[in-house]
Amino acid sequence: MTLIEAGGIGLQATAASWAWTNATAHNPKPYFDLRAASMAEWPRLAAAVPDLTYVESGTLYADNDRFDTEAFIANHTAWGYDLRPVSLEQAQQYEPAVRNLVGPLALSDSEGAVDASAAAVALATQARKAGAMVFTGIPVDAVSVDGTGRVDGVIMNEAPIKADEVIVAAGAETPRIVEPLGVALPMNAPRGVLATTKPLPRLIDRNILLPGLHVRQKADGALLAGASFGGEAADLAPEQIAQDLVARMRTSLTGAEGAELDHFSVGYRPTPADGFPVIGRPSKIAGLYIATMHSGVTLAPIVARFVADEILDDRRDPLLAPFGADRFQD
Ligand SMILES: Cc1cc2nc3c(=O)[nH]c(=O)nc-3n(C[C@H](O)[C@H](O)[C@H](O)COP(=O)(O)OP(=O)(O)OC[C@H]3O[C@@H](n4cnc5c(N)ncnc54)[C@H](O)[C@@H]3O)c2cc1C
Incomplete structure (x- = not known):
């Protein structure tokens, strides 16, 4: 896994977040279910990752x-x-x-709060320890596509980096990265x-x-x-x-x-136009996965797990069903 971050880890929306973990308000049932499932993941994640501060304060x-x-x-x-x-x-x-x-x-x-920036740094540190390459201070210029039209990596500093799958989790910048590929992602911020x-x-x-x-x-x-x-x-x-x-x-x-x-x-706040997260593969183009959302602090643990399940095991959790990447496509 290669993580490419244009600035520093845990900045942008994450650094400016109130970082409350909750599943209330703005609440159709599927959105509630996803957030409630993620709240249950936070204590597990905090116990597993050193320096990750989560408090179930209420x-x-x-x-x-x-x-x-x-x-x-x-x-x-x-x-x-x-x-x-x-x-x-x-x-x-x-x-x-x-x-x-x-x-x-x-x-x-059972609600709580997270030190969101510190959590992002702690998770990136764990990823690095587990073998991930982490680049900071270098933006992805573009997602690259092979001769068959499949995503095959990114361009960074004019250099290609090849990948089996590219996950775009660039917050409010996500549309700027995916729209050149023909993937619509109307975003409010x-x-x-x-x-x-x-x-x-x-x-x-x-x-x-x-x-x-x-x-x-x-x-x-x-x-x-x-x-x-x-x-x-x-x-x-x-x-x-x-x-x-x-x-x-x-x-x-x-x-x-x-x-x-x-x-x-x-x-x-990176907020897709209908107010709900976009998590999944747009069917228009192979090799691309989008993970952008509001309530990103609450949702981070469950989304990370579900994205890994889908990419590694081709198993899409039913809780993600309403939040696919095709809902804004023509
Ligand atoms: C004021 C405020 C209060 C909030 N309160 C809560 C709350 O109480 N509870 C809650 O759950 N959520 C809350 N949120 C929402 C939550 O903070 C966000 O959903 C979450 O932080 C989004 O994380 P992210 O990593 O997707 O986006 P970001 O934190 O914005 O990170 C995106 C990253 O992508 C990088 N990037 C962008 N373009 C490129 C590129 N071309 N190449 C490489 N990297 C790139 C950026 O540098 C950035 O670091 C709040 C947000 C705000 C602003």
Whole structure:
């Protein structure tokens, strides 16, 4: 296996991610099933790979402006998901620093969060130890095709690298690589700004979802927060969004009154046009596999396993059925 990364491992969307592992919201059943299966893989992966930080911290849902909480709990528990109603008193016991909670509230114990960049680095390190070649700082210029029209490798630095199969997992750049091969992949890349504070004493244990603010506390004590899961208006300056997030953290969390912005990130969520991942071989051209997705942190472990199964053993997991690469082709 050869891994070719244009920049550094774990940058781009992965470095700018809130990195919450969950299977709620934006949720047709097949998408739920894939994400729920992947959540179950995270503890296994974290146990198997050194330096991979995954915390099954749980989530307090208090962002009831987004949905009808009771219906939301009922839908997900009917699918076997770990989500339950909690009273204001219970929520205050679980997360005493969170202010101004307004019910109804829900809690999941099995959701978590990942240090996504560190996880990508840890996985690339493991791959290298297992014999993979890892190139960083060199972009793939193009995918190459042999005389029969089959993909046979990539061009990198004007040099051909031959391959039995090429997996394009280039996030929001994926269309630029596959469209010259005649493979359509309409992509949106909504912007997401996250603010990171300077470290604070431990205030919260879980992912906390409030109206207009989602916040979690990283291992070093820094609060990591965003405002919207769908992308913010493009005319808002990232610096302003970040300062607003810090202001909201100060008023929403007891103990964060003196929170200071350490830095902010601007990321673009690689999101295929219908909002769901594209995982599979386009039937238009042999030798090409696409793996690009939203919810890429949640989905990473299961998708990695399923892609390996399909490429090595020609076994496509039924959970991938709705997410094939042919759905945008003419
Ligand atoms: C603000 C924000 C919040 C998010 N929150 C969550 C969340 O809470 N939970 C969740 O599950 N997901 C979340 N996501 C989504 C998740 O982070 C992404 O789905 C995931 O990181 C995508 O990973 P990726 O490797 O596919 O893409 P990327 O991380 O963008 O990586 C693509 C890589 O391809 C490389 N590349 C591009 N072109 C080439 C080329 N020509 N040659 C070689 N390499 C190339 C790039 O350099 C880059 O490193 C969030 C994303 C954002 C931006």
